[in-house]
Amino acid sequence: MPSTPGAPFADSLPFLLSQVGARSAQLFAERLAPLGVTPRAYAVLSRLTGSPGPNQQQLADALGIHRNNMVGLIDELEAAGWVQRHRSKQDRRSFALRLTAGGRAVVSRVDDVLPGLSDEVGRGLTAPDRATLIGLLKQLAHALDLTAGVHPSLRLPAR
Amino acid sequence: MPSTPGAPFADSLPFLLSQVGARSAQLFAERLAPLGVTPRAYAVLSRLTGSPGPNQQQLADALGIHRNNMVGLIDELEAAGWVQRHRSKQDRRSFALRLTAGGRAVVSRVDDVLPGLSDEVGRGLTAPDRATLIGLLKQLAHALDLTAGVHPSLRLPAR
DNA sequence: TATTGTTATACTCTATAACTATA
DNA sequence: TATAGTTATAGAGTATAACAATA
Secondary structure, three states: OOOOOOOOOOOOHHHHHHHHHHHHHHHHHHHHHHHOOOHHHHHHHHHOOOOOOOOHHHHHHHHOOOHHHHHHHHHHHHHOOOEEEEEOOOOOOOEEEEEOHHHHHHHHHHHHHHHHHHHHHOOOOOHHHHHHHHHHHHHHHHHOOOOOOOOHHHHOOOO | OOOOOOOOOOOOHHHHHHHHHHHHHHHHHHHHHHHOOOHHHHHHHHHOOOOOOOOHHHHHHHHOOOHHHHHHHHHHHHHOOOEEEEEOOOOOOOEEEEEOHHHHHHHHHHHHHHHHHHHHHOOOOOHHHHHHHHHHHHHHHHHOOOOOOOOHHHHOOOO
8 A cells, every 4th residue: 555545745755754753852852741841841951961051042043933032031931940040240140040950850850750751752663764764864964053951943933 | 984073963763753743744835836826725725625515623523623723725716716515404513625727737737746746755765765765764664653644834833 | 211011902823602603 | 402603711932022131
């Protein structure tokens, strides 16, 4: 059976990528939820693991989130005790964002959960096939001008 | 270089699938927009190309859209002249949904655009590699219990 | 005059409940 | 009593504009 009757798109590369990718994103969100973290929040937290604390504008630019929305996001992370705002001494308009010990612990806990997600998502494939798939996806990501570690949905919604 | 510094997830299968899949969904939506069609609307229209006109409840169940939201969706498609509601004579509570000639024309126009999208999304890969990738994605879709032609985001949002 | 962070507003989507007409 | 369709409401998420403090 070559294709679903009346659905020529169902076996196309764009649809399959979008379909499997969306399911993968759902499973990712479900694994994060018990830890009290949203995918957006994890994107921010994992960006702050580097040493030079960026300000909100820089972080927003790097992730493709609008700076207006970054305010509330940092508010939540600060309320959770995972991030701190430190007034920059070079430029007193901006805050240097720094992960707290608790924030680092959350990132670490999420990273511990990710291998289980990889196994769940890739359970239909042999180990060599998984490696092949990852290689092909990296080629696609590069050809589509995607930045490593930056999710396009943070920038633009699909629908 | 094995992985992005400070971003262990960036090269993982779940993230790459979600990242490339989300970009693919954006490109799909951008191709549809000039035709006045949203991905949701196309999902509905392409489901109605079959001969036995389903009612709204059946269509909602098949696509994973809530029947409450199906009302407004069908309203728009009817206002655009692409779908008609016909009172069922067997069960006068329900409507048999039927594509109009205009509706069939829109589906046809979208289907004409899809090959171009496939080329754009897959431009980073050789033809054999594209075929390999499609095969691997189908295996994943099957292992993840995804239904052919049904997009998971219609059922549940990722974020 | 430009930039960082902030707030307010409106608009879109979605989730839930409740209503009507039929069965 | 259950089901198909509908409507209303509230809640999340996002986009836009405007503001205060600082450069």
